[in-house]
Amino acid sequence: MKTSITRRTFLKGSLAATGLTIAVSVSPFGTRLLNASQSKDALKRFKPNVWYEVSPNNVVTVFIGASEMGQGTHTALATVIADELGTEWKQVRVKQGPAAKEFHNPLLGEQLTVASAAVRGFYELCRKAAAAGRAMLVKAAAASWGVPESECEAIKGVVEHKKSSRKSTYGELCLAAAKLEVPKEAPLKKESEFRYIGKPTARMDIPEKVKGAAVYGLDISVPGMHYAVLARPPAYGAKPVSKDEKAAMNVKGVIKVVEMPMGIAVCAKSLDAAWKGRKALDVKWDKGVLPQLDNDFIEKTMMAELDKPGSKAMENGDAKKALEGAAKKVKSTYFVPYVAHALMEPINCTASVGKDRCDVWAPTQGQTGAQALASEISGFPPDKVNIHTTYMGCGLGRRAAPDFVVEAVIASKVTGKPVKVVWTREEDIQYDLFRAATCQRIEGGLDGQGQLIGWSHKAVAGSIFKLINPKAIQNGVDIMSLWGLVDFPGSPDGNRILYEIPNLYLEFLISELPVPVTAWRSVQNGPNAFVTECFIDEMAHAAGKDPLEFRLPLLKESKGAQRVLKVAAEKAGWGKPLPKGQGRGIAQHHCFGTDVAAVAEVSVNEKDGHVKVNRVVVAVDCGLAVNPLNVEGQIQGGVINALSTALKEEVRFANGGVKSANFEDYGILRMSEVPEIEVHLVKGNEKMGGIGEPGVPPTAPAVANAFFNATGVRIRRIPLTSNAVLEALKKT
Amino acid sequence: MISLNVNGKIYKANVPEDASLLWVLRDHLKLTGTKYSCGIGECGACTVHVDGKAERSCGMTAGEVKGKKITTIEGLPENNPVKRAWIKEQVVQCGYCQPGIIMQVAALLSETPTPSADQIIGKMDDVICRCGTYPRIKKGIKTAVQMARKEGK
Numbered sequence: 001m002k003t004s005i006t007r008r009t010f011l012k013g014s015l016a017a018t019g020l021t022i023a024v025s026v027s028p029f030g031t032r033l034l035n036a037s038q039s040k041d042a043l044k045r046f047k048p049n050v051w052y053e054v055s056p057n058n059v060v061t062v063f064i065g066a067s068e069m070g071q072g073t074h075t076a077l078a079t080v081i082a083d084e085l086g087t088e089w090k091q092v093r094v095k096q097g098p099a100a101k102e103f104h105n106p107l108l109g110e111q112l113t114v115a116s117a118a119v120r121g122f123y124e125l126c127r128k129a130a131a132a133g134r135a136m137l138v139k140a141a142a143a144s145w146g147v148p149e150s151e152c153e154a155i156k157g158v159v160e161h162k163k164s165s166r167k168s169t170y171g172e173l174c175l176a177a178a179k180l181e182v183p184k185e186a187p188l189k190k191e192s193e194f195r196y197i198g199k200p201t202a203r204m205d206i207p208e209k210v211k212g213a214a215v216y217g218l219d220i221s222v223p224g225m226h227y228a229v230l231a232r233p234p235a236y237g238a239k240p241v242s243k244d245e246k247a248a249m250n251v252k253g254v255i256k257v258v259e260m261p262m263g264i265a266v267c268a269k270s271l272d273a274a275w276k277g278r279k280a281l282d283v284k285w286d287k288g289v290l291p292q293l294d295n296d297f298i299e300k301t302m303m304a305e306l307d308k309p310g311s312k313a314m315e316n317g318d319a320k321k322a323l324e325g326a327a328k329k330v331k332s333t334y335f336v337p338y339v340a341h342a343l344m345e346p347i348n349c350t351a352s353v354g355k356d357r358c359d360v361w362a363p364t365q366g367q368t369g370a371q372a373l374a375s376e377i378s379g380f381p382p383d384k385v386n387i388h389t390t391y392m393g394c395g396l397g398r399r400a401a402p403d404f405v406v407e408a409v410i411a412s413k414v415t416g417k418p419v420k421v422v423w424t425r426e427e428d429i430q431y432d433l434f435r436a437a438t439c440q441r442i443e444g445g446l447d448g449q450g451q452l453i454g455w456s457h458k459a460v461a462g463s464i465f466k467l468i469n470p471k472a473i474q475n476g477v478d479i480m481s482l483w484g485l486v487d488f489p490g491s492p493d494g495n496r497i498l499y500e501i502p503n504l505y506l507e508f509l510i511s512e513l514p515v516p517v518t519a520w521r522s523v524q525n526g527p528n529a530f531v532t533e534c535f536i537d538e539m540a541h542a543a544g545k546d547p548l549e550f551r552l553p554l555l556k557e558s559k560g561a562q563r564v565l566k567v568a569a570e571k572a573g574w575g576k577p578l579p580k581g582q583g584r585g586i587a588q589h590h591c592f593g594t595d596v597a598a599v600a601e602v603s604v605n606e607k608d609g610h611v612k613v614n615r616v617v618v619a620v621d622c623g624l625a626v627n628p629l630n631v632e633g634q635i636q637g638g639v640i641n642a643l644s645t646a647l648k649e650e651v652r653f654a655n656g657g658v659k660s661a662n663f664e665d666y667g668i669l670r671m672s673e674v675p676e677i678e679v680h681l682v683k684g685n686e687k688m689g690g691i692g693e694p695g696v697p698p699t700a701p702a703v704a705n706a707f708f709n710a711t712g713v714r715i716r717r718i719p720l721t722s723n724a725v726l727e728a729l730k731k732t
Numbered sequence: 733m734i735s736l737n738v739n740g741k742i743y744k745a746n747v748p749e750d751a752s753l754l755w756v757l758r759d760h761l762k763l764t765g766t767k768y769s770c771g772i773g774e775c776g777a778c779t780v781h782v783d784g785k786a787e788r789s790c791g792m793t794a795g796e797v798k799g800k801k802i803t804t805i806e807g808l809p810e811n812n813p814v815k816r817a818w819i820k821e822q823v824v825q826c827g828y829c830q831p832g833i834i835m836q837v838a839a840l841l842s843e844t845p846t847p848s849a850d851q852i853i854g855k856m857d858d859v860i861c862r863c864g865t866y867p868r869i870k871k872g873i874k875t876a877v878q879m880a881r882k883e884g885k
Binding site for chain 2: 672
């Protein structure tokens with residue numbers, strides 16, 4: 001996570017289309033834009049860096065390297081560029097940028113749209129890149145009129161010299177500006193001069209999406225394109241024992257059967273033929289590495305793992321001693337199951353390994369990884385591997401993994417044809433890389449005054465780094481799996497338990513279950529916040545204190561958390577009585593640089609066990625919100641995803657593999673289950689935070705805490721299904 | 733060879749009678765606005781109008797719709813109140829489910845121009861949006877209803 005941008009040259013590329021090579025580097029003094037060479041082509045438009053170009057027809061085209069999966073990054077970054085460049089919004093078009101070093105996110109060190117990092121990562125850079133262009137346009141105008149630059153003003157896509165009443169549009173000035181040297185540093189606008197940043201802007205991708213014209217990965221069509229589908233193992237680690245390749249090849253249209261690490265691919269001229277070929281292939285598999293794996297087995301295994309020694313992940317003071325001397329102790333065990341991404345657009349990818357280049361059309365969140373793997377498989381150097389990022393039908397972290405790219409590039413290389421790999425919905429769910437299940441036990445201690453003095457915490461979860469960067473697992477500790485509980489070394493965000501607990505001990509053990517896991521909107525902040533925010537509530541109850549009043553004094557150093565808790569509580573009417581059978585719960589979490597607090601109100605039907613969430617009030621402090629309208633939408637979306645996990649989602653396993661297969665047995669939240677959601681923006685944090693993910697973590701614990709408030713019964717496991725609720729109520 | 737009337741145009745597709753309407757639209761007619769997501773009629777991403785009624789194209793065959801009028805998202809006029817309301821209320825996030833959802837809403841409003849909350853839920857619980865745009869879908873429906881009423885449509 002930690003990537004220093006200081007002194008690092010991160011934009012340096014050859015813009016073949018313009019023949020203009022520009023290098024941009026970030027120095028401690030800001031962006032330096034170097035104009036390396038110019039050609040005749042460069043004179044057809046003004047493109048001082050990779051981010052945008054101005055054409056004589058007065059159109060400004062912005063190129064964004066980050067992926068657009070619905071989170072609104074393309075529009076947000078385009079408004080930043082438009083504002084600082086001084087154009088009219090209606091002049092601006094946005095295009096997806098290619099895979100290129102120029103588009104590596106300074107916060108991440110590669111081109112990867114994750115960690116709610118796109119807008120906050122590129123904000124400063126886009127401003128500097130645009131300010132340089134504005135300065136050049138002003139300079140070009142001043143020179144043509146023979147007036148001082150200081151007397152000219154650039155605004156609304158026009159440079160104006162008021163004294164002589166002269167003005168020229170950017171389109172008119174762009175060719176002259178293109179001949180100028182890119183300034184090493186250009187002055188930035190004042191915040192008060194912003195016309196778009198911080199104000200609601202309609203998203204640019206919406207009209208084409210409403211038309212049905214937006215192109216997603218599954219919509220890609222390439223001349224001569226073939227299709228591939230894979231027969232995949234039904235159980236983890238299962239190996240094929242037999243297959244009928246001849247029968248598959250006899251299906252009209254099937255051209256090849258290819259073994260891959262993930263399964264056996266059937267390549268055909270049409271999708272239908274590929275599916276028929278897969279059926280005819282009739283692969284028989286062995287039982288896999290853990291045929292007894294099912295939901296009971298998972299939960300029992302992880303509970304047992306809790307009793308095995310783990311690795312120390314964090315220690316402040318002496319939790320053991322504090323707990324020994326505590327006046328009151330609470331010990332609880334929590335479980336959060338595996339959940340699937342269940343993206344509306346099933347996983348897919350199209351690749352073409354040609355004679356001298358490789359092209360990949362991918363709904364990917366990770367261009368750098370996709371390019372590196374495609375390069376390795378195709379044998380072409382990265383500069384001959386073109387990653388065409390498509391729109392994607394939701395991402396949630398799943399599309400940062402490059403497995404589908406590997407499948408398509410192998411299939412294309414082996415067949416010599418452009419190939420689209422298509423996953424069915426069933427494959428999408430059954431071969432998902434899930435949000436890691438976790439089992440956690442906490443023991444907390446209060447002194448005689450009800451002060452929280454000790455906290456001993458043991459967590460078991462699958463390793464997120466195992467798939468993407470196993471070297472990052474150090475001494476048995478995976479900080480991705482512990483995100484939200486412990487800090488990343490050197491991370492600027494603050495990812496730890498924020499509560500100021502004098503004696504805190506945290507131990508972690510990687511679960512050995514063979515279920516593959518990866519990031520799922522907010523990574524493990526979601527499950528980890530569920531555990532800590534419910535347990536804090538338990539401690540408040542044990543102390544006989546109001547859950548809000550108990551939290552605030554433990555967050556003296558976390559002003560953002562205090563702010564959002566207070567605003568959410570106030571807006572929700574915290575403390576006001578609710579009818580019988582209803583309850584209110586609160587929770588907060590800080591992640592990706594943003595503080596969010598949620599208050600949930602629920603009704604519990606004690607007869608049928610049905611939990612209905614009536615209202616969720618959210619307060620968000622993400623610092624400057626580039627597009628508040630979009631922030632609201634992202635927070636609503638995060639809350640809804642989290643409600644879905646709180647009320648419904650749990651992957652079912654059987655016979656060593658995944659049993660859930662489609663939306664009929666893997667239900668996600670539908671409209672009737674969605675409560676009224678209020679989002680309140682609180683601008684307190686100085687640094688900009690992310691907004692894609694932080695809506696998730698506080699939501700599920702707020703619901704579980706509301707359930708306790710309504711019933712007096714604590715449920716330490718999600719989802720709160722009717723059966724789970726009836727069982728919990730029966731026990732007490 | 734099957735002849736299909738889609739968006740007021742006659743297409744000829746060299747597919748068997750039992751070919752899935754969804755994949756015929758997408759792969760043969762290149763009308764990719766209609767989306768594949770679940771294939772079992774659970775999510776509504778593939779919703780089209782067949783003689784004005786919202787239907788899941790994943791569950792229909794090309795043979796079944798011979799002689800019927802099919803409208804896909806591409807054929808729903810740009811000035812349809814639902815399309816305009818979706819832009820006005822900024823409903824869309826990833827957008828993958830939205831063509832189907834728009835078709836679902838457009839059919840609902842053509843049958844029931846001022847639907848009650850229950851009538852809306854009754855139809856909209858048949859579709860899924862993973863991004864969680866439901867609050868804005870509700871807003872979008874309200875706005876579309878108002879637009880249509882104002883314009884006497």
